[in-house]
Amino acid sequence: MMLDLVDMLESIMGNTSIYKDEVRRDNNEDRQQTMPRKKKKLVSNVWDSFQKVEVDGSKKVVCNF
Numbered sequence: 001m002m003l004d005l006v007d008m009l010e011s012i013m014g015n016t017s018i019y020k021d022e023v024r025r026d027n028n029e030d031r032q033q034t035m036p037r038k039k040k041k042l043v044s045n046v047w048d049s050f051q052k053v054e055v056d057g058s059k060k061v062v063c064n065f
Helices: 002-034 045-049
Strands: 050-055 058-063
Touching: 045 050
Parallel strands: none
Antiparallel strands: 050 058
């Protein structure tokens, strides 16, 4: 009887941890799909010396000097 309870508890605990991992994985996937990334603001003064241009469909920077 006691061994049956121990086996049952071990199986429940194992299943619970697997379930928690699945829930965490699902939550991470949902968060990545729903929250777009914010553009980082260029705060350094160095960027004042560059101009943004688009070359062949990709964004590049060119030095002003």
